Amino acid sequence: MELGRDSDTGGQVKYVVELARALGTMPGVYRVDLLTRQVSAPDVDWSYGEPAEMLHPVNSENPVQETGESSGAYIIRIPFGPKDKYISKELLWPHIPEFVDGALVHIIQMSKVLGEQIGNGQPVWPIAIHGHYADAGDSAALLSGAINAEELTLDASEVVITSTRQEIEQQWSLYNGFDPVIERKLRARIRRNVSCLGRFMPRMVIIPPGMEFHHIIPQDGDMDGEIEGSGADPSSPDPPIWAEIMRFFTNPRKPMILALARADPKKNITTLVKAFGGVPLTQGACQSLILQFLLLQTLIMGNRDDIDEMSSTNASVLISILKLIDKYDMYGQVAYPKHHKQSEVPEIYRLAAKTKVFFVILRTGFVNPSHTGAPLSDVPWSPLSSSPPSAALYTQG
Structure with missing residues (x-):
């Protein structure tokens, strides 16, 4: 992953890739597809042009339970927009319908493949579809389009996953489709089996961000004698x-x-x-x-x-x-x-x-x-x- 080159390659990229990889190792999860854009441009890595890439598990203590040749977590790159040019996320909004069409084609094809493997010949459809998006950026010309898309998402979503309580109360409450006070009242009415009078709001779930721990290296002392390499062990050179x-x-x-x-x-x-x-x-x-x-x-x-x-x-x-x-x-x-x-x-x-x-x-x-x-x-x-x-x-x- 190329992180930190621009606003599209921030920490959220690493987060969503690790999330997909972790889901792919969970018992009961057969396959996870992370859908993104396919780019074959000279100014980006060649791997961005690969239509599919498997996310191999990094934790050997929790290996993927292989139950079929298509199981696991994958990055699926859908061609949409100018294929030979990398463009920022603010400029991708006009191409979103093209992405949706390509994603539907992939889902239909994969449902048939999975049906042959684990569905007794019947198509196997996704259990959950998660939309992960980053900051809408500072593009004023497309701001209204971004907000409309998020309002529609609220209307169609069963669950919205956030990272903090503050995100719910100070960000999501700005949208017309969500009010934290009304949402809590509706949840209470549902628990009591009382009619919500036709009102609906998605349930907000807080899941603090996590990370992979396999690469964490414990601290083993201070820098005395190590900064300039004097007396350092030649068998373990400094990074x-x-x-x-x-x-x-x-x-x-x-x-x-x-x-x-x-x-x-x-x-x-x-x-x-x-x-x-x-x-x-x-x-x-x-x-x-x-x-x-x-x-x-x-x-x-x-x-x-x-x-x-x-x-x-x-x-x-x-x-x-x-x-x-x-x-x-x-x-x-x-x-x-x-x-x-x-x-x-x-x-x-x-x-x-x-x-x-x-x-x-x-x-x-x-x-x-x-x-x-x-x-x-x-x-x-x-x-x-x-x-x-x-x-x-x-x-x-």
């Missing part, structure tokens, strides 16, 4: 991402503040850099100077090749950060590597734990389950009081 981060620092032995987020205005990265660099806060500019003297700052801002090739919004944020680093002369104190792999995120957290880091969750929004990896790697963290990582860790212990 490459460590060197990629440490090359920015003139004194890599200091603790660091870690922020892991895309270069997006909603992530507040510039505010963090300003606080670190010298903008007077409640205690004045001296506080920022003390931070610079005692700490380092690591900014993992997605992946990029060339700033000129980034979207205008993301490029603007990154350029602002580079200007702030220059303005406050923070060279040698701030790391901002261009690339990192999703598989390297646990290593970044492990480095953070070794340097006695403080991890800052910058989201002003709501769901990014990948942030639960910070406390699981023994990294002190600071979430919003209503953020899903808080709920997830409270639920999962």
Whole structure:
């Protein structure tokens, strides 16, 4: 997965893929299909053009119970829109009917295949259809279309899964098709077998975001003797991402503040850099100077090749950060590597734990389950009081 290149490749991509993979390993679930768009363009990975891709289970303790050749979890890529061009989600709205047609063709074909395998020759239809969508973006021209689609979804859905109570009360309550007070009253009437007088609202279910634990690496001590590789065990060299981060620092032995987020205005990265660099806060500019003297700052801002090739919004944020680093002369104190792999995120957290880091969750929004990896790697963290990582860790212990 290419995460962090733009607003379409945020943490929700990893979340929904892991959700499909986990469902595919559950007893009683024969098959899970994750439907997405097929793209065969030179500027994206070739795998995006593959019509089908199996999501192999990563947890050997809970293998898929093979009951047929078509069981398990799959990514199914439906061709719709310009096949040879990657376009952002805001521009896909006119092509949604084409996607629906392609998805129906796949469902009908697969129902026949599954019918031959487990249905005694009768078509096997999906038990549940889950619609997962990300932020509607800032495209004002398509905003009304996005809202209408979500209103129709509310009218047709039996259950809506959310991550927090705050999401129900402050987001879904904005739609005409849902009112949390009326929804609770209708649920109570249904439980008492009393007529709802023709009113209907979908049931809201809170499921805090989870994550896969197989890649979590326990913290095994501090950085003494390890940062610069002196005396390190040659049989277990440091992960490459460590060197990629440490090359920015003139004194890599200091603790660091870690922020892991895309270069997006909603992530507040510039505010963090300003606080670190010298903008007077409640205690004045001296506080920022003390931070610079005692700490380092690591900014993992997605992946990029060339700033000129980034979207205008993301490029603007990154350029602002580079200007702030220059303005406050923070060279040698701030790391901002261009690339990192999703598989390297646990290593970044492990480095953070070794340097006695403080991890800052910058989201002003709501769901990014990948942030639960910070406390699981023994990294002190600071979430919003209503953020899903808080709920997830409270639920999962």
